[in-house]
Amino acid sequence: MTGGSLGGDGRAVRGRETRLSREFIIDTAIELIDKAGVARLTMRRLGTACGVEAMALYRYVSGRDDVLSGVVDRIVDRLYEENLAQRHSQDSWQDYLIRLAHGTRRIALNHPELFPLIATRPPEAPWIRPPLRSLRWLESFLDTLIGHGFSDSGAAAAYRAYTTFLLGDLLLEIAGKGIELGADELHAADLPEELDLADYPNLQRLQPKLTVDTAAQEFEESLENLLDRIELLGPRQRRHR
Numbered sequence: 001m002t003g004g005s006l007g008g009d010g011r012a013v014r015g016r017e018t019r020l021s022r023e024f025i026i027d028t029a030i031e032l033i034d035k036a037g038v039a040r041l042t043m044r045r046l047g048t049a050c051g052v053e054a055m056a057l058y059r060y061v062s063g064r065d066d067v068l069s070g071v072v073d074r075i076v077d078r079l080y081e082e083n084l085a086q087r088h089s090q091d092s093w094q095d096y097l098i099r100l101a102h103g104t105r106r107i108a109l110n111h112p113e114l115f116p117l118i119a120t121r122p123p124e125a126p127w128i129r130p131p132l133r134s135l136r137w138l139e140s141f142l143d144t145l146i147g148h149g150f151s152d153s154g155a156a157a158a159y160r161a162y163t164t165f166l167l168g169d170l171l172l173e174i175a176g177k178g179i180e181l182g183a184d185e186l187h188a189a190d191l192p193e194e195l196d197l198a199d200y201p202n203l204q205r206l207q208p209k210l211t212v213d214t215a216a217q218e219f220e221e222s223l224e225n226l227l228d229r230i231e232l233l234g235p236r237q238r239r240h241r
Contacts, residue, residue: 022060025050026070030114033071037113037180041067072121075114076134079103084140093148100141101166104131108170112179119167125195127210129163131170135200138210142202155202156209160218 028049032041043064047054061067083103108115115131123133132141138159145155175181197204 020050020052020056020060022070025057025060026067026074029067029071030074030111033113033117034111038068038117043067068117069121071114072118073134075107075111075118076131076137079107080134080136080140093145093150096144097162100132101162104166105170105173107131108174112174112177115170115174116179116181119171127207129160129167131166132159132163135195135197135203139200139202142206146202152206153209156206157214159210160214161222164218164222 025046029041029046032046032049041064043054043057046067047057050057061070079100083100107118118133119130121130121133123130124135128135128138132138141159141162142155145158146152150158171181197207203210
């Protein structure tokens with residue numbers, strides 16, 4: 001990507017200066033990560049790709065960590081917008097979950113270098129699970145299931161099971177393509193003490209259920225379900241006479 005010459009304050013001139021924005025920086029970062037991986041993303045390389053010196057980027061982003069958070073938000077927001085655009089009033093909850101699963105898988109396959117970042121960046125609250133890691137996504141998920149007759153407890157349990165399936169299966173798939181799944185970009189979450197959930201009525205009501213630690217129970221249930229599926233693959237039991 002070529003740009004004009006640089007001014008004394010590091011900003012590009014002859015057209016590039018007016019193009020530089022947070023959105024442009026984040027989109028450029030996504031392109032760089034897709035090509036070279038997260039580890040090779042530096043502010044200097046990003047500035048070069050944007051056609052400016054690295055210092056010019058700090059007018060729009062606070063640093064590399066802010067860029068990575070912006071990258072994750074952009075990818076997740078795109079999935080949200082695409083999924084909502086495809087929703088129809090006659091859709092079942094199964095239609096919703098199937099379309100969402102395939103949309104998430106497309107992200108993993110189209111951006112394999114980015115998907116581990118989506119899986120490991122701290123979400124907005126510890127009870128929000130990747131890859132559906134935004135308040136908007138969680139509210140949409142719960143609203144859809146509850147709207148189709150799920151109880152509050154059932155919707156919360158479905159969210160936990162669904163995200164566990166997506167994350168485990170897709171990380172395994174991209175690892176098989178040689179993508180590193182190291183936690184180099186995993187940072188301690190700098191989370192607000194209290195989230196403003198005024199626009200998310202389902203989250204307000206279900207937050208206590210989502211906050212409960214059910215990891216051990218989920219593990220046992222997933223293992224039991226797996227054994228049931230494996231049993232179907234084995235030899236048929238002889239009928240007792």
